[in-house]
Amino acid sequence: MGFFQIPFCPALLIAFFFLFRLPVLAQTPEPAETPNPIEVHFATLSGIRYIQDNRLLSGRDVRAIIFPTGDPESIRLLKKSQSSGTLGMIGLGAGLGTMAGGIIAATNNTADSNNVLTGAGIALGGLCLAGVGALFNLEAKTTEFNAVQRFNRGAMEYDQKNQSVVQKPDGTTLELIEVRLTTLGGFGYSIQGRDLNHFEEIKERIVSINDFEASRMIKRSESSDLISKILIGLGIGGEIATIAANGGPSTNGERAGFWFPLIGCVLAAEAGSFFQLEANTAKFNAVKRYNRFARGQEQVLPQAPTDDKSLLNFNNTVETAPKK
Numbered sequence: 001m002g003f004f005q006i007p008f009c010p011a012l013l014i015a016f017f018f019l020f021r022l023p024v025l026a027q028t029p030e031p032a033e034t035p036n037p038i039e040v041h042f043a044t045l046s047g048i049r050y051i052q053d054n055r056l057l058s059g060r061d062v063r064a065i066i067f068p069t070g071d072p073e074s075i076r077l078l079k080k081s082q083s084s085g086t087l088g089m090i091g092l093g094a095g096l097g098t099m100a101g102g103i104i105a106a107t108n109n110t111a112d113s114n115n116v117l118t119g120a121g122i123a124l125g126g127l128c129l130a131g132v133g134a135l136f137n138l139e140a141k142t143t144e145f146n147a148v149q150r151f152n153r154g155a156m157e158y159d160q161k162n163q164s165v166v167q168k169p170d171g172t173t174l175e176l177i178e179v180r181l182t183t184l185g186g187f188g189y190s191i192q193g194r195d196l197n198h199f200e201e202i203k204e205r206i207v208s209i210n211d212f213e214a215s216r217m218i219k220r221s222e223s224s225d226l227i228s229k230i231l232i233g234l235g236i237g238g239e240i241a242t243i244a245a246n247g248g249p250s251t252n253g254e255r256a257g258f259w260f261p262l263i264g265c266v267l268a269a270e271a272g273s274f275f276q277l278e279a280n281t282a283k284f285n286a287v288k289r290y291n292r293f294a295r296g297q298e299q300v301l302p303q304a305p306t307d308d309k310s311l312l313n314f315n316n317t318v319e320t321a322p323k324k
Contacts, residue, residue, distance in 0.1 A: 035065065037152040040145070040288070044274075044281045048145060059085070062144065066151045077147035085140035091133020098126030138183050145181045174294040177205065177287050187284055199225075202283065206290045211298075214289040221282035228275035235269025 039051045050057040052065065063082070066074050099122075106119025177196070180188045189196040196202050199222065206218045242261045292298045 035069075035151075038062070038065065038148050040148060040152075042281050042284045042288075044278045048141060050148060059144065062148065066147060069151065069154070071150065071154070074147045074150045077143045077150070081140045081143040081147065084136045084143065088133045088136030088138075088140055091136055092130050093133070095126045095128070095130025095133055098129060099123045100126070102126055135183070142181045142183045149179065174209070174290075175205075176291050176294045177202070179284070179287060187280060189287060199283075202287065206286050209290060209293050211289065211293065214286050214293075217282045217286035217289070221279045221286060224275045224279035224282060228272045228279060231268050231272030231275060233272075235265045235267075235272060238265030238268065 036052055041049045041051060050062055063078050066078060102119045102123030106116045109115045175191050178190045189202055203218050206214050242265060
């Protein structure tokens with residue numbers, strides 16, 4: 001018995017080692033690849049959309065991409081977005097239903113003033129409830145956007161000091177413009193923690209890269225903002241003037257001369273709000289294009305011509321930065 005124990009013990013140990021070790025080696029995970037950033041597209045009518053690898057992402061897709069990163073702040077933002085979106089849909093549905101019921105109740109018996117007032121009060125309450133629901137929906141979009149921005153800061157792997165690798169002709173370095181979104185304040189822009197509160201600060205930086213498309217968008221934002229202010233001012237001023245001019249008792253019991261100007265002023269103010277949305281959209285997209293230059297994802301900035309003859313040199317080709 002002892003004769004066979006001595007030679008076979010080392011062999012058994014080796015056999016058991018490989019028997020238990022091989023499954024462990026087979027289950028060793030491969031190092032995770034850096035995910036591609038999520039592109040943010042902002043249009044005037046369709047709003048904010050997210051695209052990754054030429055695929056339009058739903059809210060569920062965004063969560064499926066960001067949750068595996070394990071970033072606590074991004075996960076908190078997405079969970080808040082999900083809960084706010086649910087509350088928003090409930091508030092909108094309940095509010096619109098209550099408002100419709102109040103209008104029906106108020107118009108059911110217009111001869112009874114108490115009935116009309118009760119129905120109007122119910123409709124007003126429904127309108128407030130729908131407004132709260134819309135606010136929750138806006139909060140859901142805001143937190144989702146900020147979670148995507150946080151994810152992209154890690155996915156793009158640029159320097160933590162927000163310094164770019166692209167230099168302007170004067171030797172200075174382009175600085176990334178950080179974009180944030182708040183529920184009530186809308187889009188905000190900053191560089192290294194310093195807020196860009198004035199439009200001219202953003203415009204000056206975007207125009208300095210000598211890119212036609214970015215300059216076109218920022219100028220479009222400026223003109224749309226001016227039109228917006230004019231229309232909103234005319235609309236609000238017209239509403240106040242119309243109400244003041246028709247505030248007294250009507251001589252013939254008709255208000256046709258009151259409603260038509262009032263509706264026209266309301267439409268003018270709404271048109272101004274649309275132009276304001278267009279201004280915000282164009283500014284966001286201009287900053288987005290500027291940041292692509294700052295990250296080296298677009299063409300290298302053209303050198304400023306030294307004289308008129310240099311403009312006739314067609315042999316120089318524009319260098320392009322490698323795609324990241």
